[in-house]
Amino acid sequence: MEEYKKRIIKTIQYIDHHLDTRLSLEKIAEIGAYSPFHFHRIFKMITGETLQSYIIRKKIEKSAFYLAVKKTIGIKEIYLELGFSDHSAFNKTFKKYYGISPSEFRRSAPGSFHRILAVESKNGQVSTVFDQYICNVENLLNWTKxxxxxxxxxxxxxxxxxxxxxxxxxxxxxxxxxxxxxxxxxxxxxxxxxxxxxxxxxxxxxxxxxxxxxxxxxxxxxxxxxxxxxxxxxxxxxxxxxxxxxxxxxxxxxxxxxxxxxxxxxxxxxxxxxxxxxxxxxxxxxxxxxxxxxxxxxxx
Missing domain, CATH: 3.20.80.10 (Regulatory factor, effector binding domain)
Structure with missing residues (x-):
């Protein structure tokens, strides 16, 4: 298991530094010195996710962070940086994960005091919830001092x-x-x-x-x-x-x-x-x- 983890660490680091490129199973398996067939199985065993699910989640979470915190960056700039070919593909994937479009998400994101959660409702629909970290800014500033x-x-x-x-x-x-x-x-x-x-x-x-x-x-x-x-x-x-x-x-x-x-x-x-x-x-x-x-x- 230790040797598996060592090689999976290399692939995760590679993925994180190449989210803006096309990340194929064959290339990532090569980085970890696995055959594609065995790599797919071992990656899921260690991370609990398929390779494709992991890559998509990383891209969408990073885009959500940019949308909420860096509001001066255009949506197009964000999705191109993360390797999405066009707005339609990015919009569809983002909405599947957070339940709303990137533009709706940016409008509703309250800023740096909230955690962004994707919650599945009883009817199976995904909705976005902004869970508040700290209620009172003045109290937080006093605590900080x-x-x-x-x-x-x-x-x-x-x-x-x-x-x-x-x-x-x-x-x-x-x-x-x-x-x-x-x-x-x-x-x-x-x-x-x-x-x-x-x-x-x-x-x-x-x-x-x-x-x-x-x-x-x-x-x-x-x-x-x-x-x-x-x-x-x-x-x-x-x-x-x-x-x-x-x-x-x-x-x-x-x-x-x-x-x-x-x-x-x-x-x-x-x-x-x-x-x-x-x-x-x-x-x-x-x-x-x-x-x-x-x-x-x-x-x-």
């Missing part, structure tokens, strides 16, 4: 050893795999070791059970090659909005919402890079379950 110190900082390049987690329920076990690997390499435990979570999907548009989170460890030098489920990952140097504070796991959602609010109100835009968390302490070692965390959004 008390709990987070927000700044814009230029962060250096970070070389990571990473383990992919499919779904929030599997993050802890992914860190377990990473720590066991690090112990064998004599990289853990050490005082300066930092753990980092990189979010490759947004909770705004992706169900928690399907969100991809990379459990990572910051390394002094780059990992040259994949070792089992451990693979190299790099966070590029650049400007970030950084919110720092001592919080509990239950506070994480508020931290992220408030950080994106601060980013928007200060006229920053997100780079094509993934948000991440840097942990400076372990909540399991604190009597109140708190930990020091940097919440980071890469920006222009």
């Amino acid at each position: 008390m709990n987070l110190k927000i700044k814009v900082a230029d962060l250096q390049e970070m070389n990571l050893a990473s383990v992919m987690s499919l779904g929030t329920a599997n993050v802890e076990s992914s860190y377990g795999i990473l720590i066991e690997w690090a112990k064998k390499k004599h990289l853990f435990p050490k005082d300066h070791v930092k753990m980092i979570s990189v979010y490759h999907d947004s909770f705004k548009v992706t169900p928690p059970a399907k969100v991809r989170i990379h459990a990572c460890m910051l390394l002094d030098k780059k990992l040259e090659a994949q070792e089992g489920e451990i693979f190299p990952e790099t966070i590029d140097a650049g400007k970030c909005v950084v919110g720092s504070g001592e919080v509990t796991l239950n506070d994480f959602e508020q931290c992220w919402v408030s950080l994106f609010l601060w980013m928007n109100e200060n006229s920053y835009t997100m780079r094509k890079a993934f948000p991440f968390e840097i942990y400076h302490s372990n909540f399991k070692e604190h009597p109140e379950g708190k930990m020091w965390v940097d919440f980071c959004i890469p920006i222009h």
Whole structure:
């Protein structure tokens, strides 16, 4: 199973970087060093989805995020970037997933304080529900002032050893795999070791059970090659909005919402890079379950 996961990780990374191209079964199977027949079966066994379902879901979720958050980008620009040949094909696929057209979705999307859900009604029809994260903006801003110190900082390049987690329920076990690997390499435990979570999907548009989170460890030098489920990952140097504070796991959602609010109100835009968390302490070692965390959004 470990070897299967290692090769599926390569294919998922390839898919994510090529959503704007034609992704054929044959090409992706080749990336994972499988025959097309065996790859299709193994991909579904590990991810719980067929390859085609996974690709379509990734394209549509990404388009939904752009429609809701980046309202200055034209719909045509969005669907062409994601590899849809024309408006009709994009419109039909989007409506099948969210129950309404992309233009209706954009008009009804309330912005950065809501989670976007696709819900099937009793008659089998799909409808879109915007589930509110935080009701009162003023209360959120007051909470932020008390709990987070927000700044814009230029962060250096970070070389990571990473383990992919499919779904929030599997993050802890992914860190377990990473720590066991690090112990064998004599990289853990050490005082300066930092753990980092990189979010490759947004909770705004992706169900928690399907969100991809990379459990990572910051390394002094780059990992040259994949070792089992451990693979190299790099966070590029650049400007970030950084919110720092001592919080509990239950506070994480508020931290992220408030950080994106601060980013928007200060006229920053997100780079094509993934948000991440840097942990400076372990909540399991604190009597109140708190930990020091940097919440980071890469920006222009």
